[in-house]
Amino acid sequence: MQKGRPIRSPIRQNIIELLFQLNQSYGYKLSKMYNEIFPKVTQRSIYYHLRKGLQTKEIKINRIEQETGNFSWGSEVEKKIYSLGPQAQPKGEN
Numbered sequence: 001m002q003k004g005r006p007i008r009s010p011i012r013q014n015i016i017e018l019l020f021q022l023n024q025s026y027g028y029k030l031s032k033m034y035n036e037i038f039p040k041v042t043q044r045s046i047y048y049h050l051r052k053g054l055q056t057k058e059i060k061i062n063r064i065e066q067e068t069g070n071f072s073w074g075s076e077v078e079k080k081i082y083s084l085g086p087q088a089q090p091k092g093e094n
Contacts, residue, residue: 012049020090024083060085
């Protein structure tokens, strides 16, 4: 048996299914939608699987947007817009 986390993940597969339906989205919105539809997971876990999906080429960054506003951490935020990568295998229907 291999050490570490398995390469395939039901959480990442669910994120791929969401991206398949939405075409593209950013991490916070994916996290909110995920917890409405699937069993609840932490936001940290969603971001882990987005990063892991980038490594496995199941997910790609479509673009990066800069948004200004009055946030608790400052006046700017960077939104990474994710979409399906070339290795994604969504099982959903159109």
